[in-house]
Amino acid sequence: MSITGYGRRRVLGVAAAGLATASLGACGLFDDEPAPPAPPDPLQPLLDEAVALAAAYDRAILFQPGLAARLTPLADDHRTHVAELARLIGATPPSAGPSASAATGAPAETIATLRTAEQAAQKSAVAACQAAPAERAALVGSIAACRATHAEALR
CATH class of the missing domain: 1.20.1260 (Ferritin)
Structure with a gap:
């Protein structure tokens, strides 16, 4: 345990969870913007x-x-x-x-x-x-x- 009261495993776990959330946000899973509309059919x-x-x-x-x-x-x-x-x-x-x-x-x-x-x-x-x-x-x-x-x- 460190002086701050947090163990190495806990710090690494929080860091890993933060990275996972950031990567999910980057893939658009949590984006609030709708997908652009499909272009009209040429016909x-x-x-x-x-x-x-x-x-x-x-x-x-x-x-x-x-x-x-x-x-x-x-x-x-x-x-x-x-x-x-x-x-x-x-x-x-x-x-x-x-x-x-x-x-x-x-x-x-x-x-x-x-x-x-x-x-x-x-x-x-x-x-x-x-x-x-x-x-x-x-x-x-x-x-x-x-x-x-x-x-x-x-x-």
Whole structure:
């Protein structure tokens, strides 16, 4: 026993416990900071675009019921894309219904606006397909092809 009243074993035990606590703290076990969020999936913009396209068709059908027979199958395609992309990236499929703020116009204007949106969406789908890994390229490529078909169907 030393003059301070602590034995060598006790001092060594306290020192070892301190080192163990310090090493656990260094490994992050006791950190209060949450882990950084995972980056968004590269296909998230494609999913968001599919949601927006489906909503655009729904708005058009709501305000132009005479176009429903022509536009409903196209809107359904986009809802299928939403479901498949959400499944692929592990996201909850978002839903977007037609908004009350949708502008109304002549049927020809509505069709032209949807065609322009389809053309822009097809370009972004092609870019996403080119950047996608092989296991995702087939789905993304089929979405790009579908959007191109929609643009032609809206001529």
